[in-house]
Structures are given as C-alpha cells and as structure tokens.
Amino acid sequence: MSKPLEGIKIIDFTHVQAGPACTQLLAWFGADVIKVERPGSGDVTRNQLRDIPDADALYFTMLNSNKKSLTLDTKKPEGKEVLEKLIRESDVLVENFGPGALDRMGFSWERLNELNPKMIVASVKGFSDGHHYDDLKVYENVAQCAGGAASTTGFWDGPPTISAAALGDSNTGMHLAIGILTALIGRDKTGKGQKVAVSMQDSVLNLCRVKLRDQQRLERVGYLEEYPQYPHGEFSDVVPRGGNAGGGGQPGWVLKCKGWETDPNAYIYFTIQGHAWEPICKALGKPEWIDDPAYKTAEARQPHIFEIFGTIEAWLADKTKFEAVDILRKFDIPCAPVLTMKELANDPSLRASGTIVEVPHKKRGSYLTVGSPIKFSDMKPEVTASPLLGEHTDEVLAGLGYSRQDIFSLREIKAV
C-alpha cells in the first residue's frame, strides 16, 4: 500500500527524544528518514538504560523505528561534503541539537537555504529564538518546569511535580511534525522551503492553556470553584496545584477500589458530569440525592464534594476497578480504571488496534513499542525495527553516487 509521505526524503539529525519522536511519526507515514549519526557512538540513547548488553536500548528502538541509519562525521570536511550532497536532494532536515550546534558545524539556516532553497529546516530547541533563555540546553523535566506544567501538577501541600507523560519531548516532536507537514503543503504553493522552529517551553505551555485560563479567572474573581481549595481553603494570586481534580468544569477524583490497601493502582477516575448526576445517584443506590437541594446542582455539591467522593469510595470498596467501570459504563458515567504499564502492554484492544506493537529486531529479539496513535481509513502504518548504527551507510552513500572505493576511503578517514 503506498503511503502519503512516500517520496519525501528527510535528513534526521535528531537525538534523544523530542526530534526522534517527530521523524519516527513521519517515517510511519511513508517518509524516507535517514538518521545521521556520529560514527562509533551514534544517538546517545542507543546506550542509555540498556537492558541487554551490546544491543540498542529500548529508549532508542522505541523512538527510531522505520528509519535508516547513516554514520557521518559532519565535523570532518569529507563528512560535510556528503551531508551537502544529501541536503541538495532532500525535502526536510530535522534537528534538535543544543543551541548554535548546527551553525558551529557550518550549516546555518542561510547556508542550508543556499544549498537547497526548497528544503524545510525544522528545529527543536528548549526556548524559542530570541527568548532570554535561548542559550540553554533543555531536557524533558526542565521544559515541564519552564512551560507551566510543574507548578500546576501535584498536590497543594507538596512540591511542583513532573508528569510521566513526555510533555516536553514527544509532545514537542508532535508539534514539529505538524509544522513540517504545514511547510510541505506551503512549499507546494510557493516552491520555497522555510524554517520551522518549535520550542519545548512553548509546546508544554500549549498543553497547559487551561491553566492560563485559570490564572486570568483567578485574577478576576479571586477563586477557582472547581479546585479542591474551594470553598474551604485559601487562594494566593497564582494557580494552585489541584491534585487530581478535573480541570474542565466537571469535578472528578481518583477513587479507591477493592484491594487498594495492597495494590497501588486499584483506583478508578470518577467524573461527576453535571447531567450524569441522576444516573450516578441511581448507580450508587442514593436516589434520595437526586432532588436534595444539598446535592442537586454542581454548585451545591462543591462544598462537600469530598464527602460525596467518600460515599462513592464506600460503594467501590467491594468492587475491583474493572468491575466498577463495567457497572458505571451502563450509567453513561465518564470513568476509567487506573491502568498500569503491565496492563497496557497486555491489553488485547491496544494490540488489535496497532497501538501496542511487537517488533522483531536483529539483535534484541522482539520488543514492544507504541505504534501510531493516529488511525487512517486508507493506510495502516506498519512499525519496522530501528536501524543498527550505520546499517544503511553504504546504501545511502551509493545512492548519492559514491563508488565502493569512495566508501572505503571515507571509512579509512573515519568520516563514516
């Protein structure tokens, strides 16, 4: 089956997570992604947190599927020459080096644009160009702190908290992918490439936009009625951490189910959607709450919302998280079990949909990864193994017109 991005050639000058997540997505959708890596070592994640000696770490294999690997020392003149050839025939170059690294290598935006005016140059940095922190190197958790996620995540009596979700890394990569696809469509109209830049701070903040909403509401009225601090606690002049409260106007909380004393994940998330109040009362065996003025409206419920959650927990005490959801789904109540990574890895629905996939790998045997979360009616993205370091060097160089002798010479001077 032909894929929409077939024929799009991408130089993947990315490492760690933010950039690789972007190029992996484009590779799933058919782009020819050539990962350029330093000879001998490659992407640092090949070696990070290895679980099998001498085999690429899962951190690498789960972010670099469907790609080719070309080893190239782009600081050596011979390596630069190869890269220039590649640039002249590519559609996109994606990079997420530290600030200034590409310029120091001799490949500024101006130079790249001169080499190939049709090429799109896409970059991830920690902070946007011109920002007062734009010289900083940034990793995931730094971005979560700089983008507003940490100050608004966790419990009010604890420190700012980092989310396990890669809001700074993979999320930024997804933003970049949208930027690249937009620039490709733009190029169809103008014939010109352009620079696409995404910062990790901006991408985190984009996902925290409801907290910026809350900051403005707080400044206007002095309180936030959907937060656990209302009405009994205090508000300062900044958005507080709200624990597990629902952020969208529907009160919710993580509630204990049968077995919570020994199983740290025996919980469900329970949402009290306004129009679901009647079914909730029926499900709980509390029909008298339906018309009780102390319970009837969201406003009336808020002052004693934790007493209500306590009643729901008492109802949940003899039900596992799965049993509870099976009952509540019949009442149209938005809820879900708190799922562990083990449960997700073995979830038959996720296996069937291709969201969790098992990929055969030359050195590792097979490993699990997260496949495309985007589903299409006319295309099924297949996930293939990540490349070994330099696996496609000869193939890529031959495609650029290098002879066997040239390739041998490049190896002699350790340029590839």
Ligand code: CAO
């Ligand atoms: N051949 C020769 N040199 C190469 C090369 C190659 N194929 N590939 C990379 N290099 C060189 C670069 O030229 C650069 O050298 P100089 O610093 O001497 O100019 C160096 O390797 C890479 O530098 P770096 O700053 O990118 O790497 P780092 O490990 O010091 O920092 C990171 C890593 C992620 C903090 C930094 O790259 C960064 O801030 N990136 C932007 C933000 C980002 O994407 N962060 C998310 C990472 S995922 O958590």
